[in-house]
Every structure is written in structure tokens, then in C-alpha cells.
Amino acid sequence: MNASELLEINKWLVDGARSAPTPSQMMAECCERLVRAGLPLWRVGVFVRTLHPEIAGRNFIWKPGAEVELGTVDYQILDSPEFIASPLVIVFRQGLEVRARVDDPASARFPIVEDLRAEGVTDYLALPLVYMDGFINASSWTTRQPGGFTEEQVNAIRSLTVPLARYIEIITLRRTATLLLDTYVGNRAGERIMGGQIRRGHADTMDAAIWLSDLRGFTALSDRLPAATIVEILNLYFDCQVAAIRAHGGEVLKFMGDGLLAVFPVDEYLGDEAQVCSRVLNAARESRAGVEALQFPNGEVVERFRFGVALHLGNVLYGNIGGGNRLDFTCIGPAVNLAARLEKIAGRLGRTVVASERFAGICNGDWSDLGEFPIAGFSKAERVYGLHDEAPPAAHA
Structure with missing residues (x-):
């Protein structure tokens, strides 16, 4: 040696x-x-x-x-x-x-x-x-x-x-x-945090397609089933969405009980809004199919699960928000608020996928005009669109 x-x-x-x-x-x-x-x-x-x-x-x-x-x-x-x-x-x-x-x-x-x-x-x-x-x-x-x-x-x-x-x-x-x-927090947010964006107020604006989804009947489900079973259901339910969102260029920012917030940044695709929205719609269709086929791990179908997702396109504020030394890296803004309101409308209409007028106008997805709805907190009503291939149920969950 x-x-x-x-x-x-x-x-x-x-x-x-x-x-x-x-x-x-x-x-x-x-x-x-x-x-x-x-x-x-x-x-x-x-x-x-x-x-x-x-x-x-x-x-x-x-x-x-x-x-x-x-x-x-x-x-x-x-x-x-x-x-x-x-x-x-x-x-x-x-x-x-x-x-x-x-x-x-x-x-x-x-x-x-x-x-x-x-x-x-x-x-x-x-x-x-x-x-x-x-x-x-x-x-x-x-x-x-x-x-x-x-x-x-x-x-x-x-x-x-x-x-x-x-x-x-x-x-x-x-x-x-x-x-x-x-x-x-997701890979894009993680990169920003590792890059030094760790102080409250560090935030950027970006154009993005916004995904906000919710599991229908979750409260009633939680009342009926053991907590461990509910956790299994939520994990399976989120699996149906997360894989599709990530595969089509999106990032999951937040899980909120049975809700999910994700963004698909437009600037990742050189400003091609149509391409981004097309990817989002593909992810929504894949998620819908996955949730419809959802079963318990032992193979016994307990019931037909349904979820709703609202799709919108707009400018969001993306960065650190919180109090003291407890921060969250998320996105906020009127566009996110509108997506949240649209998701509630999807539930009232018994629809799985709904989109704002801006999203549907950019994305060619065979949309049906579902009408104009007043939006809480917004001065103007919003025209809402649903997919042609989706017939609303006779009774809403």
C-alpha cells in the first residue's frame, strides 16, 4: 500500500x-x-x-x-x-x-x-x-x-x-x-425553497391552469366507516389523481382533507396555453376513470365513488404565506378563489368535470354550456362548462 x-x-x-x-x-x-x-x-x-x-x-x-x-x-x-x-x-x-x-x-x-x-x-x-x-x-x-x-x-x-x-x-x-x-410541497416549490425562497413575502406571479377537486359524499362516508378505512380510501382516491396530474406536467400543491389543489404552469410550455389546458383535461379524464373504478383493497366494491374537479386558467401568486416561522408554499389569488367556487357548482350540478369560460374557450374538449352562475365574492356571473360525454345523475351525491 x-x-x-x-x-x-x-x-x-x-x-x-x-x-x-x-x-x-x-x-x-x-x-x-x-x-x-x-x-x-x-x-x-x-x-x-x-x-x-x-x-x-x-x-x-x-x-x-x-x-x-x-x-x-x-x-x-x-x-x-x-x-x-x-x-x-x-x-x-x-x-x-x-x-x-x-x-x-x-x-x-x-x-x-x-x-x-x-x-x-x-x-x-x-x-x-x-x-x-x-x-x-x-x-x-x-x-x-x-x-x-x-x-x-x-x-x-x-x-x-x-x-x-x-x-x-x-x-x-x-x-x-x-x-x-x-x-x-411538490418539486417546483421544493426547488424554490432550496434555492433560498424561505421568507414570508417571497412570492412570484405566474400564469397557470388550476385544478381544484373534491370527493363527493366524504362527510357521510366518514360517519359510516372506520377511520383506518377512510385513510385507505383517501390514499386510493388521491392515487387516481396525483399520478395523472404529474404525468401531464402538473404539481400538487396541497391536500385539504378530501380536496386537492394543483397547478399546471403555463410558462413551462413557452406560453402555449392550449397545450397546457389540453394536458390538464387529459389528466382530468384519466382521474375520472380511475375514481369510477375505485375499489377497496380486498376487491369488494363498497359504493361508486364520485369526485368533482374544477378547471380554470389565470394568474396566481405563488410563494410563502403564513404566520411567524410557520409558512406554507402555496398559491392564492382570484383565479384560485374562482376555481374553488366552480368546484362547488360542479357538486350542485352533479358533474365530475367543469371548466370556466376561459379554460373551455382555450381547450377544445367538446364542452356543453351549463349556464351562467353568480359567484360569491365576484361582481360578475361566470359561464360554466361541462363535458359532452358526461351525463349528470338523476340524484346528486
């Missing part, structure tokens, strides 16, 4: 691995430099747990002459027999180092050893990567060197775990902050 080169690699990690702008590039450069310094690495893995509602963790795998392989794992893997029998479980749960020499009979307790043997690996080392608060991630290091790693080489790997853990911790914290913001 070249001790001076090893020291330089440690310093490079402590300094933030500046020559490698991404985690994958850091992983590749670090491993290649270690090999040049005399460490006979074959396969190196870094396994990082994440704070994400769907992803349990991410892994980065390096092998000589290949691109760093990136992967994600879901929460189901944590209960799988393969994971439970892995040396990494000991690292994650106990924070202990695990070594498995392929020629050592004691290593046979780990099923992975047979896979390593077939790959020509002679030694396997799993080490914890410990954050400042004690949170543990894991790394694995293998070699094909006859006889496995020497003690000097093992000590060299151990010396890397602290600076490597610091680097990963910083990157992970930044990524976690971004993911949490995306999860709770």
Missing part, C-alpha cells in the same frame, strides 16, 4: 471530493485511486438508507472497468430471506464489522459466500458508515487476491470509512431535504 496516496485520498474525501461532482463519480474515482495505491479491490458497494415514503435505500456498486451501478430498494426487501441472511443486516442493526473469507468454514453461514466464490472473490469485508448522530449505513469491500485482504489492507479500508461517511452524510442530508420538500 502507498501510504502517502492513501492519505491524499482521505484528504480528498474530507475536502468534498471536488473533482467528482456526483456521488457516482466520487465512487468511481475513489475506488480507482485506491487500486492505483495498491489496494486489490474487486467489487465495492455503498448502501445508504433513505427517508422516502417508497424507497428504503439506494446502493452504489463499483467494479473495475465498469460504470458505477446505481440501484434502489423498496421496503419489502427488508423482510426478504436474502436480506435477513446478509452480513449487511449485522452492520445496519448492530454497527459491527463483518468479515467473510471465502475459504473459512465459519463464513458459510452467509449465503452470499457461495455467490462470491463463483465470482472468484476470496475475501469480503462489510463496514459501518456512521453518521454524526449514530445513524448507520453500510459498505462492502471484496477482493480476488489469493489469501484475501492483508491486515494492512483491511486497516487502510477502515481508515476510509470516517471521511467516506462524512461525505455521504452531507450528500444524503441535501438529497433528503430535497426529497422531503418534493414529497410534502
